[in-house]
Amino acid sequence: MRHRLVATVASLLLVCGAAGSAVADTPSARPAAAAAASVQVPPGVTAGVAVFDRQAGAFTEELNTSTKFRSASIVKLLMALDYLWNRGPDYVVPPGDRAWLEPMLRSSKDGPANTYWSDNGGPAIVTRMARADRLNLQDTTPPPAGYEGFWGYSAISARDTVKIYRYLLDTAPAPVRDFIMGNLRQSTRCASDSFDQHFGIAGAFQKPWAVKQGWSGGTAFEAGTCTPAGGTPTATASATSRTAAPAALPAAAADVNLSLPALHSTGTVGAGDRNIVAVYTLHQPGTSYGKAYTDIGRLTRSLNVPGAARPAGWWYGTWSEKVNVRRNPNTEGDPMTKLPAGVEVLVGCQKRGQQVSVPPYTNDWWAYLPQYGGWITNIYISSPDNKMPDVKDC
Structure with a gap:
């Protein structure tokens, strides 16, 4: 099932974008390795x-x-x-x-x-x-x-x-x-x-x-x-x-x-x-x-930083507050940490794990966040489908 209401998706896409972009053209981000040639300052900053x-x-x-x-x-x-x-x-x-x-x-x-x-x-x-x-x-x-x-x-x-x-x-x-x-x-x-x-x-x-x-x-x-x-x-x-x-x-x-x-x-x-x-x-x-x-x-x-290594993956927005980052794609054990509310995260890959329900949404896909070394349920990823369309399977 789609884990985001259409109206909610429309608003959340504003925080889901490609590296260096202020607003995404699609629900997903381009690969993180893509870099622009000069400073791109987001609106309002x-x-x-x-x-x-x-x-x-x-x-x-x-x-x-x-x-x-x-x-x-x-x-x-x-x-x-x-x-x-x-x-x-x-x-x-x-x-x-x-x-x-x-x-x-x-x-x-x-x-x-x-x-x-x-x-x-x-x-x-x-x-x-x-x-x-x-x-x-x-x-x-x-x-x-x-x-x-x-x-x-x-x-x-x-x-x-x-x-x-x-x-x-x-x-x-x-x-x-x-x-x-x-x-x-x-x-x-x-x-x-x-x-x-x-x-x-x-x-x-x-x-x-x-x-x-x-x-x-x-x-x-x-x-x-x-x-x-x-x-x-x-x-x-x-x-x-x-x-x-x-x-x-x-x-x-x-x-x-x-x-x-x-x-x-x-x-x-x-x-x-x-x-x-x-x-x-x-x-x-x-x-x-x-x-x-x-x-x-x-x-x-977006900066031109010669010789810098950029992380591989896809940048996606998240929604909700205090989203738990887990050691495995399930809710067992204490969370590793919690995400800042609405932060954009780097997704390295995704896989099926424990089914999670956050009414009215249900999803068994999980996103691996390499910069945290842990997982979040795809329910909290700003994408209209349970599985992100451009992210590879783990």
Whole structure:
């Protein structure tokens, strides 16, 4: 039977599209390997993008590279560098400091950032890291006056982000480079606040990649539902990049939007960290996390990133909230994690499994999601038929 009412299908097709497309022409997506030649920004999204090919020594993509965005958790890179600055080429991070630096970099944990910010001068961290004798950042500034405690309100741009990674890769002492980049290569799918953080770079390209992500949406983003390995979802919030902007913002913040939902993906892609990629996005008021996740994914997949390996499969939209990802094509056992509501996912193949009923729908086909290593029932795939027409059988 068709597991989607016609009217429902029509609306859901708006979130089911080909790589780099804003709206699909058909219910299914073209193969994920297809990539466009230049930046494709989905409707309603404001973006700043830079892709720097270190092998060629040139940018392959540039869009609003000097536009300032609130950094959200990207500023944690500056905190880590500030901690490591002038430590000496033989410095080894002691276990006690690794205990807070590693989760801050890998799973974007806010608690350590809050502590480091308050104990080391807050806005002064950003000011000193941006100085000409350090990173020489042009657009990076501390939070506006009156909001000094909100580290996520620091401003940053795509071109400054490229500078940060170029310093890490080409200039920083080897222990600094290896420590920070090594942690970014171990980015966890589930962030410490239970948001799925493998959007953008992490979803658009196969490894090797290293990423530092950022998100800030206040009440616009629903509570995180991602399940850390061996744990359970625990949505948390801090007084920094996870809260909504104050109702009244100072004039000093006029050039940086502090209210629209933000989702950012930065890092390196390819063997030898060939490409530095910085993608900053703002979304319309009320945009769900899943929709923002989908839009930054489509934008990132459209980029010209030389030598990057792209995952095989088909991109499909999903519907409903907190869709369970299962270890096998059945409902036995606890779910591996839950999808952000309405997110687009990469489907590697499909097969028949346990019949599932979600009235008025019934379906025994399951989709394998290689980026999660698990399965979801096809009931929640935005396709009009029980079996997706273009996806291979497992």
